């Protein structure tokens with residue numbers, strides 16, 4: 001539904017260059033398996049909002065020709081993985097430009113496929129997917145852009161050279177004018193080295209000055225996503241010398257990019273960035289503790305509203321606050337939405353979800369019954385099995401609620417043994433504890449489509465990470481945009497999003513898993529279940545405040561505006577805004 005006659009585009013803002021957004025994974029299209037989870041979804045949502053807002057951004061990522069895997073679970077919950085090949089030609093256009101990088105003394109040729117991501121008003125954000133499967137390259141090098149997070153650390157470092165250094169050189173070969181390089185996580189940190197080498201004009205690798213480094217820093221922006229030390233990419237000196245080269249390794253050592261004898265990609269990105277941020281208020285704090293030498297800000301994540309709201313919710317929003325599509329802040333005006341409207345829209349989303357469950361599993365669930373959702377990567381810190389800490393108590397809760405349905409989903413990384421064991425454990429528990437009152441289902445192959453259906457269709461979104469390991473989390477934001485409250489640990493975004501009884505409920509901090517499980521049960525017994533049993537209008541009020549308060553804030557429309565003002569173009573906004581106002585005035589004439 002068109003709501004404004006003319007878009008106000010950020011294209012009228014900085015006219016001197018573009019932002020290049022680098023990410024190892026980007027969820028571009030539901031049928032392109034070029035992402036694994038939260039980081040890729042965030043990158044895709046960022047670019048979708050940039051396209052809507054007209055921010056001059058281009059994306060760089062790897063092609064991942066063999067895709068991230070499709071998950072199969074057998075009856076006992078044992079995971080097997082299947083390669084998801086796809087055809088770039090079906091979605092993208094090959095660019096004639098070529099670039100080269102050196103890897104282990106070999107020259108590797110890189111090409112790029114362009115995907116045109118179109119925003120709401122027709123602004124295009126081109127995404128370049130880098131590909132080494134070209135004739136010039138040897139067999140090994142042709143496979144460098146096949147697997148997302150596959151192979152060993154040697155493979156990973158080689159991929160990071162293709163992404164960071166290949167990306168910078170490809171931008172040049174494409175004739176792009178880039179004045180901001182945004183590294184989405186440390187995987188792209190080597191782009192700083194390509195910029196430095198270009199800055200010194202391809203001379204000897206040790207010939208650079210502080211002024212050269214400052215020139216690079218002026219162009220670079222970095223977002224860290226990982227509050228777990230082991231989550232930061234690190235490589236040994238031996239690997240670095242062998243793959244990246246001795247001169248580069250010596251330079252990186254001299255510039256302080258090593259920690260504990262390992263080259264640390266987060267440190268490298270921080271050293272070369274003029275602006276750095278974590279992805280939620282608390283994650284900024286945690287990151288500053290991890291890297292006390294750096295000024296690390298925070299910009300809280302969001303999700304792309306029009307991508308993650310169900311069709312029934314979108315119809316309701318279009319009638320109620322049509323301007324939400326141009327400016328997500330208008331979702332705040334839902335504060336006086338009549339309760340029956342949101343209840344009716346949600347009921348339709350829930351029916352769609354339950355129909356999907358039935359078609360996948362043959363299990364027919366009851367749309368009237370309280371339904372909890374829990375879906376995320378099966379990392380052990382997320383404690384997917386916390387709900388089963390006391391099965392008898394869970395059964396009592398189900399009885400008090402007049403029935404309880406719990407939907408699970410999530411993949412484990414193929415090399416993550418403990419993650420796979422956790423899935424198996426949850427699947428076993430689901431079978432053991434399910435009965436007529438309590439139904440627990442584990443759904444296969446959690447990905448974009450299923451994620452959207454789950455977050456829109458359940459009644460409560462549950463999240464149980466161990467603090468402080470959740471940098472932000474975004475699935476609860478998708479739920480909020482559909483009016484679905486969260487019941488979560490106060491970690492990541494939920495510290496900012498939780499208003500007790502208004503947008504959901506907090507699981508209180510405990511000294512250990514058992515105590516936090518107690519709090520989870522207590523909240524279900526004393527808050528969630530009693531409210532669900534009240535006349536539906538009360539639940540409708542909760543959904544309304546969840547959508548109005550959290551939907552209006554935890555979206556990438558707000559987030560991209562923050563990146564634009566604080567990271568990409570600090571200071572220029574006031575001046576440019578004046579120009580837009582002027583143009584608006586002349587347009588009105």
Ligand SMILES: *Cc1c(COP(=O)(O)O)cnc(C)c1O
Pocket residue numbers: 036037038039041375376377446447448451452472473474475476478
């Ligand atoms: C949104 C989403 C994620 C990230 O959600 P978290 O809350 O960070 O777990 C991961 N995978 C899929 C498929 C998603 O849709």
